[in-house]
Amino acid sequence: MAEAKDIKLFGAARGGFTTMVHHALRLKGVSFDYIEVDLKNKSEEFLRMNPVHKKVPVLVVDGKPIPESLIILQYIDETWKEPPLMPQDAYLRSKVRFWADFIYQKMSPQSRVIRESEGVAQKQAIEDFLGQYKTLEDGIKEDIYVQGPFIHGESPGILDVIIGTTGARLKHFKHVPGVKLVDKEQIPLLCSTMDAYAELDIVKETTEMLSQYLDA
Numbered sequence: 172m173a174e175a176k177d178i179k180l181f182g183a184a185r186g187g188f189t190t191m192v193h194h195a196l197r198l199k200g201v202s203f204d205y206i207e208v209d210l211k212n213k214s215e216e217f218l219r220m221n222p223v224h225k226k227v228p229v230l231v232v233d234g235k236p237i238p239e240s241l242i243i244l245q246y247i248d249e250t251w252k253e254p255p256l257m258p259q260d261a262y263l264r265s266k267v268r269f270w271a272d273f274i275y276q277k278m279s280p281q282s283r284v285i286r287e288s289e290g291v292a293q294k295q296a297i298e299d300f301l302g303q304y305k306t307l308e309d310g311i312k313e314d315i316y317v318q319g320p321f322i323h324g325e326s327p328g329i330l331d332v333i334i335g336t337t338g339a340r341l342k343h344f345k346h347v348p349g350v351k352l353v354d355k356e357q358i359p360l361l362c363s364t365m366d367a368y369a370e371l372d373i374v375k376e377t378t379e380m381l382s383q384y385l386d387a
């Protein structure tokens with residue numbers, strides 16, 4: 172592809188999906204303009220970018236919008252080749268996509284159930300979520316992980332972006348006092364990769380940059 176000139180990211184600083192895209196762009200060293208979207212008052216300009224889902228993030232490259240964070244992450248990896256965020260091997264890539272899909276299709280909705288339920292239903296939702304985390308840990312160990320510090324090896328890949336970002340948010344999950352959703356005893360391998368991810372400069376820079384939108 173010809174060198175893109177104009178890269179814009181429409182997002183919401185509070186959202187994990189937006190944070191993932193920030194991280195991926197920074198991992199690739201791509202310069203971009205960030206536009207914070209007021210989700211309570213979505214602009215016409217933003218709605219034109221994502222008329223189907225009307226959600227952030229949306230990456231806009233030379234005027235062409237790309238919605239949906241998992242699609243955006245893969246677009247970024249295919250467009251800016253270095254450093255690669257996916258394995259070279261096609262079978263391993265299918266495994267990465269499988270577990271990314273598991274997180275998006277199963278774990279994200281389940282974390283919403285925890286937030287939106289109470290009592291016995293919430294207790295069950297937490298138990299189910301912890302079971303999913305264990306399934307993810309075992310699956311990644313079996314299918315992808317060879318040696319750390321990251322899931323993808325010596326450098327972070329798409330699963331590190333997704334699991335590192337969501338894990339950092341879930342560590343500070345305050346909706347249910349006393350409940351630990353990210354537990355080193357239960358998911359030691361994922362926790363060690365999350366710790367390595369949290370130490371990356373691009374993660375710290377993103378947190379710092381987005382913090383200006385959180386005070387408002």
Ligand SMILES: N[C@@H](CCC(=O)N[C@@H](CS)C(=O)NCC(=O)O)C(=O)O
Pocket residue numbers: 183185186187188189210225226227228238239240241
């Ligand atoms: N599947 C979407 C989910 C994005 C999403 O849920 N975005 C939230 C913010 S974190 C949003 O835009 N909410 C506004 C709304 O639903 O109106 C993705 O991966 O990009």
